Amino acid sequence: MTALRAAPVAAPDQAPAAEARAPGPRPLVLGVRHHGPGSARAVRAALEAARPAAVLIEGPPEADTLLSLAGDEDMRPPVALLAHAVDDPGRAAFWPFAVFSPEWAAIRWALAAGAAVRFVDLPAAHTLAATDPTWDDGEEVDGADRDTRVDPIAELARVAGHDDPERWWEDVVELRGAADPYAPFEALAEAMGVLREAHGHGGHPRDLVREAYMRLQLRAARKEFADDVAVVCGAWHVPALSLKTTVAADRALLKGLPKVKTEATWVPWTHRRLARRSGYGAGIDAPGWYGHLFAAPDRPVERWMTKVAGLLREEDRLVSSAHVIEAVRLAETLAAMRGRPLAGLGETTDAVRAVMCDGSDVPLDLVRDRLVVGDVLGTVPEAAPAVPLQRDLTRLQRSLRLKPEALDREVELDLRKENDAARSRLLHRLRLLSVGWGEAVAGRGSTGTFRETWRLRWQPELHVRIAEAGVWGTTVASAATAKAESRALEANALAEVTALAEQCLLAGLSEALPVVMTALADRAALDTDVGHLAQALPALARSLRYGDVRATDTAALGEVAAGIAERICVGLPPACTGLDADAAAEMRGRLDGVHTALGLLPGTGGLADRWSRVLRRLADRDGVPGVIRGRAARLLLDEGRLGEDEAARLMGLALSPGTPPADAAAWIEGFVGGASGGGMLLVHDERLLALVDGWLTSVPAGAFTDALPLLRRTFSAYEPGVRRTLGELVARGPSAGGGARPGAGTPGFAPDLDEARADGVLPVLRLLLGHDEPEKAGR
Known part of the structure; x- marks a missing residue:
């Protein structure tokens, strides 16, 4: 492992000079850690020194045709390859790349150098077929847990006497360079070989299958390019690629694997989704920090402290250049005391807390959220494949000036304005399609029905939701209409149909309303439960009010609402008799909802008088629970009828x-x-x-x-x-x-x-x- 402790950090745009070792070993196998800036620099340096004719990268082969897009000027990481099953778009997987990912560095180098570049991991067609027990990480064999997957970085750190794997890796790789571009990879390969031998020389069954496929692809590439080939893969797999196995043995491991038809594309990703806390297994704790290490041409600690100071100033904290100087000095002093080659994230964080945050973790949490993790959202070129629904949504986002962003953003909409009304319809249609880009929240301004407040945040997983929704139509409007009609026909509960009618009016789905209204009338006519009727009426009343604001014809909806209200007036008093405490509390909520709904219904003068008589009967009736009698009396008092x-x-x-x-x-x-x-x-x-x-x-x-x-x-x-x-x-x-x-x-x-x-x-x-x-x- 001494080969990992070599020279100072090299600038990201300057590859270490190749020495006598060029062109290097053949084939060149470069074991990396996913999303590591040190690994990315080392990969670029090794490829520049060896200049292979072909570069093989761990990733799904279905995306080979998409690799050329990585050189497009509109492609800005973080991005991810998205593969999904054609017949079941919800069955999907992502392969994320950041600008500091070694695989991304290899792709960009190959495209710039004119080398062939291919993905050689197990096809997504097999990965997405989850019916085979081979893919169960927790499977048991002979009653014993076969989950032999290990964290190699943690194991190496433990052997080296470190209790913090992230800090150990940062010290030996991320904060150091190497005069010999191949030395770090040889040291890692040797260490991984020892680890795999200690853990049974194989690892997890899923890894064995993947590695068999990679060996087959490597053999095919060597036949085509001789030994002028480089492989970039996770360091754990390096020993397996040099195993002396036969083609027949590798093919036997792949025989009978389940398979589904798949499609792949590029989608934007975020730094927040690269973080381990997001649930992505190969994630990292500090993508923003690693991105800074990769991009900083020199003096990374000084540049980082300047970024932190700028962020804190934007939040009206008093941070001067003197604070930056003292924070840099403290971080370097801490690194020297702790025996580190350069101040890392731990030292810079401690220095920021002490010097710029006055020892408080409150502003420090802001630094962690905005800078250490970050809210960077990547972009992909228009030429990337996409389902028609995604293309229509992209067109609408541009025409309505509603840009997807990784940060939470509140948008106030005035429905009297044409553009804002169109934005509202789009967001409601997406929610009906289960694409949760926006969430309606209580606004700080007017409470009138002509205003809406939305909290927007774009998540990469929404691309999967859009692919799933693509089965309903090729445009947002047609897909939302088709799904609303289908839900109306399948709904059994009256409240479900009334909520759907409200959604249709909010989303402006006039073509779906006839089907929804027919289903609503049928359910309302058959449902004799007063509680169900009372639960359904508020949504109808809101729909009538919102429909009025959106200039939607709601005459049929008004007739159904009036009929339900009449049936509630007849059936409510007997339905409130003899209830236990829990049922009475629930009915009290229904009472409030009906009272509010009747106030929203247009032209209900006679119905309002009848409702007042119902409330008076409830207030005077001895058999009605006290909570309902008290509530009825209060409603009458508030209305001036008592x-x-x-x-x-x-x-x-x-x-x-x-x-x-x-x-x-x-x-x-x-x-x-x-x-x-x-x-x-x-x-x-x-x-x-x-x-x-x-x-x-x-x-x-x-x-x-x-x-x-x-x-x-x-x-x-x-x-x-x-x-x-x-x-x-x-x-x-x-x-x-x-x-x-x-x-x-x-x-x-x-x-x-x-x-x-x-x-x-x-x-x-x-x-x-x-x-x-x-x-x-x-x-």
């Missing part, structure tokens, strides 16, 4: 001594619980607060214990300020001027309105409302 005196009477009945404490607590939960402003109602209505206070103080100790969980849930939902105000009002005790009317002695309330104090707010209200003239009429 007077304050009557509300106080209903509360007084619910909290009377004859009512079990648990039922009374449930009534309170329905009346003032949740996010319905119940806390402010108690703050401003002295009678209701007095009733609740009096009931609470009269509950027996044993019964209070049973009612406490429900009460705590009710009052804990209030805002902290509301809870504090209620506590102050109760603690203040009865006011001095308590009158004779009920509630006059409630703490914190005067018996009568103070008109002089009330008049004091009028000038402020006029200013806020834009009224210059004082009100001439009475209040």
Whole structure:
């Protein structure tokens, strides 16, 4: 391993000079670590010294025809080869490449030098056929675990006495160069040979099959190019490629492998997906840092600290050039103390934390996220193969100026503008196709239905989703329409069809609406469960409102919604009788949803009156659970259809001594619980607060214990300020001027309105409302 500890780092654009060893051993087998800038530099230097006629690279042979695109000026790593099964696009695999990947360096060198370049790993046609147990990493043979896959870097680091494999590899490869371009690969090959022998001379069964295929491809290349061939593959496979095996033995390992028809293309990738935390098995912890090491022409630590300082300045942190100088000095000092050839990621991170972040990990997390990992998104040329749906989406992204980005980005859409409305339709159609590029979120601006807020983030895996969705059509509109129609015919639940109708209106799929509406009418006519009807109505009401904003004809939808509302009014009172606590809580949510939905339905004056009568029946009906009776009373009060005196009477009945404490607590939960402003109602209505206070103080100790969980849930939902105000009002005790009317002695309330104090707010209200003239009429 001493060959790995040679010379200082060579600049990435300067290959170490070839010495007496050129043209080097034949065939030239270069064992690398995937995504290693040191390996990439060494591969480029070795190829430049040997100048082989053909370069064989670990990768799927189906992509051989795509290799020429790697030289296109529009191809910017990180990118990945995507292979998927033609009949099942969801069965897919990626082969990512960064600018500092050794394989990418080999491809670029071969294209520039005019050498033949090919992929020689096991075809994706076999890799994607996952029915053979050979591909099960956890298979057992004779009851023993056959998962012999090892981490060679970790093993070598352990033998060298290091407990951190990443740091060891950084020291011996990434931060060093070599005068002899072949020496590092010979040392790695020797080390891997010893490791494989120690682990049974073979490794995992999947590796044995892959290596057999690679040996066959190497033999074929040597027949065509003699020995003027170079192979770039994972270092673990190097010993296997030099094994003395027969063609028949290698073909026997490949016999009977499962196979599927596949297609391959280039797709953009991201640094974040190269990170190990993304789940990619050959990932690295710090792609941004490795990219910097590869690209920096000289003084990598100084240039890195300058990048960090620029990022922190953008976040309004006070970082000067003096901070950069001190951070570089500290990083170099730490490297010297730790016996490292150059300050690595650990030293630079420690220096940044101490000097630029004042010891805080909060800004340091930002550095890790933006620079150490990074949000670089690669690009591929238009000539790369793509399914028609992908091409249509690309066209729409350009025409709507909605560029895919790796970073989270919020987009505010005003649906009154033509371009924003088209963007909204595209994002909703993609969601219907399970292409989750955008997620609708609550906006910070207007809450009107003409505005939408989306959080966008492009992920490489979305290319697989697009390939899967390609079975529905060649354009986004046709695919979304076909999928909506199919879902409408297959849906069994009414709520599922109503949600689909809402999606169709949001996505502007007018051609799919007739099929969806027919399915909706059929399900609504057959469904007799009031709970299902109540669950379905809110989506219909939102659809009508959104359809109005998008100028969509929703007459048929309105008729179905009105019919469902009528059936709810008839069936809800008996459906609310005799429910247990869980069913009552669920029905209370349905009650809220129906009440809100009826407020959105157009032209429902008569239906609104009928709904009010339904609520009054629920509020007065003894057999209805307390949480529903309380909620019905509250909804009537909010709508002005229940007077304050009557509300106080209903509360007084619910909290009377004859009512079990648990039922009374449930009534309170329905009346003032949740996010319905119940806390402010108690703050401003002295009678209701007095009733609740009096009931609470009269509950027996044993019964209070049973009612406490429900009460705590009710009052804990209030805002902290509301809870504090209620506590102050109760603690203040009865006011001095308590009158004779009920509630006059409630703490914190005067018996009568103070008109002089009330008049004091009028000038402020006029200013806020834009009224210059004082009100001439009475209040």
